[in-house]
Amino acid sequence: MNEFQLKKMLASKEALNKKINEYELEKQIFNIRDDPGEIKGHIEKADHNMKFVENTSKIDFSDWVLVGCYYTLYHAVLALLLKKGIFSKKHDATLCLLIKHYYTEISPEDLEFINFTFLNNEDFLFYAESKNKREDASYSTKIKFEKADTTKAIINTRLLLHKIKEILQND
Numbered sequence: 001m002n003e004f005q006l007k008k009m010l011a012s013k014e015a016l017n018k019k020i021n022e023y024e025l026e027k028q029i030f031n032i033r034d035d036p037g038e039i040k041g042h043i044e045k046a047d048h049n050m051k052f053v054e055n056t057s058k059i060d061f062s063d064w065v066l067v068g069c070y071y072t073l074y075h076a077v078l079a080l081l082l083k084k085g086i087f088s089k090k091h092d093a094t095l096c097l098l099i100k101h102y103y104t105e106i107s108p109e110d111l112e113f114i115n116f117t118f119l120n121n122e123d124f125l126f127y128a129e130s131k132n133k134r135e136d137a138s139y140s141t142k143i144k145f146e147k148a149d150t151t152k153a154i155i156n157t158r159l160l161l162h163k164i165k166e167i168l169q170n171d
Contacts, residue, residue, distance in 0.1 A: 001092045001095055001128055001131070002128075002132070003125065003128065003129070006095070006124060006125065006128045009095075009096060009099050010099060010103060010121060010124060016096060016099055016100060017100075019096050020093070020096050020097065020100060023088070023090060023092075023093040023096065026090075028088055028089050028090040028093045029086060029087070029088050029093055029097065030086065030087045030088070030089075031085055031086055032082070032085055032086065032087050033085065034082070034083065034085055035082060038082055039079045039082045039083055039168070040079075042075045042076065042078045042079035042082065043075070043076065043079050043165065043168070045075040046072045046073070046075040046076040046079070046161055046164075047161075049068050049071050049072040049075065050068075050072045050157065050158065050161060052064075052068045053065050053068035053069055053072060053154055053157065054154065056068060057150060057151075057154060060144075061143075062137075062143075062144055062145040062146075062147070062149075062150045063137040063138075063142065063143050063144070063145060064137070065145075065150045065153065065154065066130075066133045066134055066136075066137040066145060066149075066150060066153055067134050067137050067138055069130055069133075069134070069153045069154060069156075069157040070130045070131055070133070070134035071134070072157050072161055073127055073130055073157060073160055073161065073164075074091070074094070074131075076160070076161050076164040076165070077094055077095075077098050077127070077164070078094065079164070079168060080098065080101070080102060080164055080167065080168065081094065081097050081098065081101065083168060083171055084097075084101050086101075091131060095124075095127065095128060095131070098119070098124070098127070099124060102118070102119045102167070103119060103124065104118050104119075104120075118167070119163070119167070123160055123163070126156050126160060127160070130153065130156075130157070133145075133149075133153065
């Protein structure tokens, strides 16, 4: 999902629900029972992937750092969705479900007065950007990415993972 498509999903519940319905018809989305063990397993996998990212960044495999950042977040997001009793096999469907169940539009003025344990526009944009960078790192022939980009990805992944863990604890 590119940034234009993501912004469309964030702005229009109708477009979002239409896309989710398409994924349901394709049998890419499932309702499942709340399974604390599975949720915990996805968070453990996210933590494991984050350790991989941190260690891999030290030996300059920047393509794998980007791949690892995305999969860190993907497993954390799957944990959030499992908490709601849903699961997806398709990455874009997962993002749509995340928006449906965890997106709250907050005005910039209100941001300074509320708790930051919610997902905002920047979180969704970073998640989608992370997925796109993962695809580039995985499927292109490029093996070196800018150190500033990978450092930023690591920091933002760590922050978003922490936020998702807080949401799971408070949910």
